[in-house]
Amino acid sequence: MDADFWLARWKKREIGFHQVEINRFLKQYWSTLELTRDRTVFVPLCGKSKDILWLSEQGHHVLGVELSEAAVQEFFEEWEVPPKVDQKGSFTCYSGKNVELLVGDCFALTAEDLREVAGVYDRAALVALPPDMRRHYVDLLAELLPVKAQTLLITFEYRPGALKGPPFSIDIEAVKKLFEGQCVMTMLDSQPFDFRGVDAIEHTFRLSYL
Numbered sequence: 001m002d003a004d005f006w007l008a009r010w011k012k013r014e015i016g017f018h019q020v021e022i023n024r025f026l027k028q029y030w031s032t033l034e035l036t037r038d039r040t041v042f043v044p045l046c047g048k049s050k051d052i053l054w055l056s057e058q059g060h061h062v063l064g065v066e067l068s069e070a071a072v073q074e075f076f077e078e079w080e081v082p083p084k085v086d087q088k089g090s091f092t093c094y095s096g097k098n099v100e101l102l103v104g105d106c107f108a109l110t111a112e113d114l115r116e117v118a119g120v121y122d123r124a125a126l127v128a129l130p131p132d133m134r135r136h137y138v139d140l141l142a143e144l145l146p147v148k149a150q151t152l153l154i155t156f157e158y159r160p161g162a163l164k165g166p167p168f169s170i171d172i173e174a175v176k177k178l179f180e181g182q183c184v185m186t187m188l189d190s191q192p193f194d195f196r197g198v199d200a201i202e203h204t205f206r207l208s209y210l
């Protein structure tokens, strides 16, 4: 799943992952992270998610990273907030009100970029990455995130082979293995649902970095 794959998806408008409603697990479980309003929340692989708006409305400063510049532009257009655009290291940074979205590859982030982050919201980010990139992504976040950062993680499980990802199926054991030794993990929810005609389960976890 290289950059061209995702840029082509945005270009062809194959963005079935985009939700027009705020994610229900975000609304239900965000408070369990116990983050005060002023804290910075990182949204990796953010697309143009409406969840960014919800987090900003909670008073958080929201920092996102997204490969597609078109997605980031659309986010600000739909929000009707004209963004300020400048360069931040290797990223083009679009900012408006309390939202800052970095256009570029999450694998190019540095600890400096994430130094203020107290919370992370991962919906359709981990599951968007194939297994080899997934390990790299998890280890990178563990290396870059400040100690005690809290994450709300939403993953996806379905019968192996039932679908060609992304999204990729990651079962609970695989999630545990990925974050072992890096976080204390609390399982918050598991809900069955029908995904494109396939029986799937959506899992929600709270992760507390050690």
Ligand SMILES: C[S@@+](CC[C@H](N)C(=O)[O-])C[C@H]1O[C@@H](n2cnc3c(N)ncnc32)[C@H](O)[C@@H]1O
Pocket (backbone or CB within 6 Å): 006, 007, 017, 018, 019, 044, 045, 046, 047, 048, 049, 065, 066, 067, 068, 071, 104, 105, 106, 107, 123, 124, 125, 128, 166
């Ligand atoms: C499945 S979508 C999820 C978007 C968003 N989290 C949501 O819930 O709507 C994955 C997004 O990650 C972006 N992406 C994929 N690889 C990336 C990378 N290495 N760095 C930054 N963004 C990436 C894609 O362009 C796409 O918008």
